[in-house]
Amino acid sequence: MDRIRIVGGHRLNGTIPISGAKNAALPLMIASLLTEGTLTLENLPRLADVSQLARILANHGVDYTIEGKRSGDSDTQGQTVHLAARQIVDTTAPYDLVSKMRASFWVLGPLIARCGEAKVSLPGGCAIGTRPVDMHLQAMENLGATCEIENGYVIAKAKNGLKGGHISFAKVSVGATHAALMAAVLARGDTIIENAATEPEIGDVAECLVKMGAKIEGIHSRTLRISGVTSLHGTEHTVIADRIEAGTYAMAAGMTGGDVLLKGARADNLESVLATMQKAGVTIDTTNEGIRVRRNGAGLTPVDVTTDPYPGFPTDLQAQFMGLMTKAQGTSHIRETIFENRFMHVQELARLGADIHLHGDMAEVRGVKKLTGADVMATDLRASATLVIAGLAAEGETMLHRVYHLDRGFEALEEKLQACGADVTRISG
Numbered sequence: 001m002d003r004i005r006i007v008g009g010h011r012l013n014g015t016i017p018i019s020g021a022k023n024a025a026l027p028l029m030i031a032s033l034l035t036e037g038t039l040t041l042e043n044l045p046r047l048a049d050v051s052q053l054a055r056i057l058a059n060h061g062v063d064y065t066i067e068g069k070r071s072g073d074s075d076t077q078g079q080t081v082h083l084a085a086r087q088i089v090d091t092t093a094p095y096d097l098v099s100k101m102r103a104s105f106w107v108l109g110p111l112i113a114r115c116g117e118a119k120v121s122l123p124g125g126c127a128i129g130t131r132p133v134d135m136h137l138q139a140m141e142n143l144g145a146t147c148e149i150e151n152g153y154v155i156a157k158a159k160n161g162l163k164g165g166h167i168s169f170a171k172v173s174v175g176a177t178h179a180a181l182m183a184a185v186l187a188r189g190d191t192i193i194e195n196a197a198t199e200p201e202i203g204d205v206a207e208c209l210v211k212m213g214a215k216i217e218g219i220h221s222r223t224l225r226i227s228g229v230t231s232l233h234g235t236e237h238t239v240i241a242d243r244i245e246a247g248t249y250a251m252a253a254g255m256t257g258g259d260v261l262l263k264g265a266r267a268d269n270l271e272s273v274l275a276t277m278q279k280a281g282v283t284i285d286t287t288n289e290g291i292r293v294r295r296n297g298a299g300l301t302p303v304d305v306t307t308d309p310y311p312g313f314p315t316d317l318q319a320q321f322m323g324l325m326t327k328a329q330g331t332s333h334i335r336e337t338i339f340e341n342r343f344m345h346v347q348e349l350a351r352l353g354a355d356i357h358l359h360g361d362m363a364e365v366r367g368v369k370k371l372t373g374a375d376v377m378a379t380d381l382r383a384s385a386t387l388v389i390a391g392l393a394a395e396g397e398t399m400l401h402r403v404y405h406l407d408r409g410f411e412a413l414e415e416k417l418q419a420c421g422a423d424v425t426r427i428s429g
């Protein structure tokens with residue numbers, strides 16, 4: 001199993017190109033199931049989750065073609081991929097494929113919408129909480145499907161097709177919003193989705209669906225109004241920049257000090273994060289090219305943070321922000337309100353010398369003068385990035401084990417950090 005060796009103590013200086021967003025890329029790929037036409041996605045990141053989803057989609061009959069690299073293209077440039085689901089050959093998404101990645105469960109909506117039936121294994125993914133799918137099933141039922149759970153599978157049927165309906169989510173869910181939207185675009189009649197998630201990745205998918213011929217109003221708002229159409233067609237779409245990747249490298253620059261340009265990052269999708277970092281004493285400038293993050297010597301101020309659905313502070317940056325706060329001059333409090341088990345990085349940060357105490361859903365982070373390198377274990381995707389950036393700010397050598405978590409969601413992480421002067425190496429095997 002690969003490991004990553006980090007020798008801390010180097011400031012980050014340079015440019016980091018931000019990749020296409022994993023959390024947009026996955027549902028965009030799934031949207032290809034909704035049409036016989038070809039969906040061309042540009043700026044698709046090279047990630048283990050993308051390859052895994054390609055295998056799942058191939059099982060349903062999607063032809064997946066990656067355009068060859070042109071000379072001069074770099075590994076961080078994203079790929080162009082064509083997806084064509086001319087015929088759905090199998091409406092079952094089996095356990096051995098779905099269990100590796102939670103988002104693969106989202107094929108449920110498009111499969112019922114297009115084929116009137118789907119059998120999808122209950123999902124896996126990061127062990128950050130119980131992560132039920134009740135709201136996904138509720139949405140399908142509101143659109144006229146019947147859903148049963150048998151032997152670990154959701155079996156959904158809508159013999160005469162889906163029909164428009166009223167979906168009102170009890171809480172904000174990114175996945176359930178994607179599922180409801182992708183099912184409603186092909187349902188007969190009108191659908192209203194209330195309390196929809198407004199994460200930028202949902203807006204990106206909705207905009208792509210509109211290009212495919214879907215009728216959606218209220219994109220980027222809490223209420224989506226959809227008029228179903230009988231079919232969708234292919235289109236071309238560029239995946240938006242990954243705000244979580246950008247936020248992660250912003251925290252890295254804040255932790256080590258230095259001056260980094262996050263090329264292609266969009267400040268408008270990171271407002272709560274950038275405002276919080278500024279309060280902590282990190283200098284942020286928005287330029288035509290992206291976001292510039294700087295910290296020169298001065299200490300970090302502790303800032304309290306509570307995670308919330310967008311536009312609040314993202315749970316996917318909670319661990320990284322905690323990393324930053326371990327170096328603050330004082331105590332900060334970080335509350336996690338989205339997932340109940342998303343503090344597994346705490347004990348690993350403690351191995352680097354962090355002083356963190358958990359009180360239910362709140363972490364009390366007492367800043368320390370220095371972190372020191374140690375062996376640490378990646379517990380989930382975002383936590384593993386935190387351990388890398390904490391390693392960059394620690395004295396001496398940190399060895400990160402179980403790197404496969406990182407490869408699910410961060411494209412060319414070592415190369416991007418090395419280009420800014422970090423001493424980061426992958427040890428294979």
Ligand code: UD1
Nearest residue numbers: 023103131132133134135136172173174175176316338339
């Ligand atoms: C997505 C993101 C993930 C991010 C999360 C929250 C992708 C591929 N993943 O995950 O990176 O951390 O949003 O921003 O985009 N819930 C229910 N019932 C349901 C569905 C969800 O109770 O049927 C709960 C979850 O347990 C959680 C909360 O709703 O407490 C939010 O989860 P959700 O937004 O659905 O997360 P994901 O879509 O799985």
